[in-house]
Amino acid sequence: MAKEESKNGEQSSSEWKQFIYNPRSGEILGRTASSWALILLFYLVFYGFLAGLFTLTMWVMLQTLDDSVPKYRDRVSSPGLMISPKSPGLELTFSKSDKSSYEAYTKVLHSFLGPYNDSLQATNNVACTQGHYFEQEGVEERKSCQFNRSSLGPCAGLEGNEYFGYNEGSPCVIVKMNRIIGLKPLGNPKINCTSKAENVSLQYYPDYGMIDLMYYPYYGKKTHLNYVQPLVAVKITPLNTTGTSEVVLECKLQGSPNLKNEDDRDKFLGRVNFRVQIRD
Ligand SMILES: *[C@@H]1O[C@H](CO)[C@@H](O)[C@H](O)[C@H]1NC(C)=O
Ligand SMILES: *[C@@H]1O[C@H](CO)[C@@H](O)[C@H](O)[C@H]1NC(C)=O
Ligand SMILES: *[C@@H]1O[C@H](CO)[C@@H](O)[C@H](O)[C@H]1NC(C)=O
Ligand SMILES: *[C@@H]1O[C@H](CO)[C@@H](O)[C@H](O)[C@H]1NC(C)=O
Ligand SMILES: *[C@@H]1O[C@H](CO)[C@@H](O)[C@H](O)[C@H]1NC(C)=O
Numbered sequence: 001m002a003k004e005e006s007k008n009g010e011q012s013s014s015e016w017k018q019f020i021y022n023p024r025s026g027e028i029l030g031r032t033a034s035s036w037a038l039i040l041l042f043y044l045v046f047y048g049f050l051a052g053l054f055t056l057t058m059w060v061m062l063q064t065l066d067d068s069v070p071k072y073r074d075r076v077s078s079p080g081l082m083i084s085p086k087s088p089g090l091e092l093t094f095s096k097s098d099k100s101s102y103e104a105y106t107k108v109l110h111s112f113l114g115p116y117n118d119s120l121q122a123t124n125n126v127a128c129t130q131g132h133y134f135e136q137e138g139v140e141e142r143k144s145c146q147f148n149r150s151s152l153g154p155c156a157g158l159e160g161n162e163y164f165g166y167n168e169g170s171p172c173v174i175v176k177m178n179r180i181i182g183l184k185p186l187g188n189p190k191i192n193c194t195s196k197a198e199n200v201s202l203q204y205y206p207d208y209g210m211i212d213l214m215y216y217p218y219y220g221k222k223t224h225l226n227y228v229q230p231l232v233a234v235k236i237t238p239l240n241t242t243g244t245s246e247v248v249l250e251c252k253l254q255g256s257p258n259l260k261n262e263d264d265r266d267k268f269l270g271r272v273n274f275r276v277q278i279r280d
Helices: 002-020 033-063 099-116 118-124 149-155
Strands: 081-084 091-095 172-177 190-195 200-205 231-238 245-254 271-279
Touching: 081 099, 081 245, 081 271, 091 099, 099 118, 099 149, 099 172, 118 149, 149 172, 149 200, 149 231, 172 245, 172 271, 190 200, 190 231, 200 245, 231 245
Parallel strands: 091 271
Antiparallel strands: 081 172, 172 231, 190 245, 200 231, 245 271
16 A cells, blocks of 8 residues: 555656656647747737727827816816915904914915015016906917005004004905916906904905906916915904904805806805904
8 A cells, every 4th residue: 555655646746747748749748839929928928919009099198188188177166265364164263462372374474475575576576457367279388367465554564553453453364266277257257255253344455355467377387387376465453452352254256157156065165164252
């Protein structure tokens, strides 16, 4: 019994050797060298073809893309609103008598408004015709319209208003509309802020919170150099000046039929809610 098993073992081991290399037929792993070469060639051609097809498809697809314009959008979407200074929870809290409590806000505003300096606007950008779109189709480098920092009045943070009213308990908040490539607002878009409590007075800069059409359409970062998005500053003055005032505001885009401002799922679509707490 044991002898036979070992004989079987010898036999299968020599069968293995024959399978790996058969000196009689010249077969390697059961195939002749030329058969292996053919198989190798077949896979080489097959995968080469697949790689070529993939590259071609990719190339054709990339040809249809424009670097500066997103290809797939659900129509031209409606913009969201945001405020500056932006704080966690969109809650600004400060004491008008304590400079350190609002310095972070005024610093953000100063750096945000840097590019809007009148001097920069005058050298980099052009004075456009108000109330009309500034269309520049088929132009390689688009020009941008001037938006002068000084048009924000006391909210420009210029001489005499370095603290944007925070030191007087009447702070400025800047409302901006997100940039959307190709968007052309219809009608007369403006920012309108409302407070549930009526004990607050709001002043808008530029007047009436208007957003001029000349800043549209926007052509994208790459070709639209020095573009500055139009801004609206809101100066918030509580009517009750004693003690702590809490102001809850909702700012909305109004006056333009193609800019949405009521979407239950997106609370930043065309509107922004924020809270300002002003202590003595
Ligand atoms: C803008 O003007 C302010 C005040 O005149 C100045 O402090 C600031 O450095 C300027 N910013 C830029 C970016 O030129
Ligand atoms: C911005 O200011 C410059 C000079 O300070 C002025 O020439 C230009 O007309 C102003 N532009 C706008 C859009 O108000
Ligand atoms: C702002 O919106 C409110 C509510 O939608 C409206 O009653 C008010 O007239 C608007 N104010 C301006 C200046 O358009
Ligand atoms: C101002 O506040 C006092 C109490 O804090 C209140 O009685 C009064 O109605 C307030 N006035 C206004 C205009 O909100
Ligand atoms: C407005 O009145 C409410 C309650 O009457 C109060 O809590 C809030 O601080 C007041 N806001 C301002 C800006 O005076």
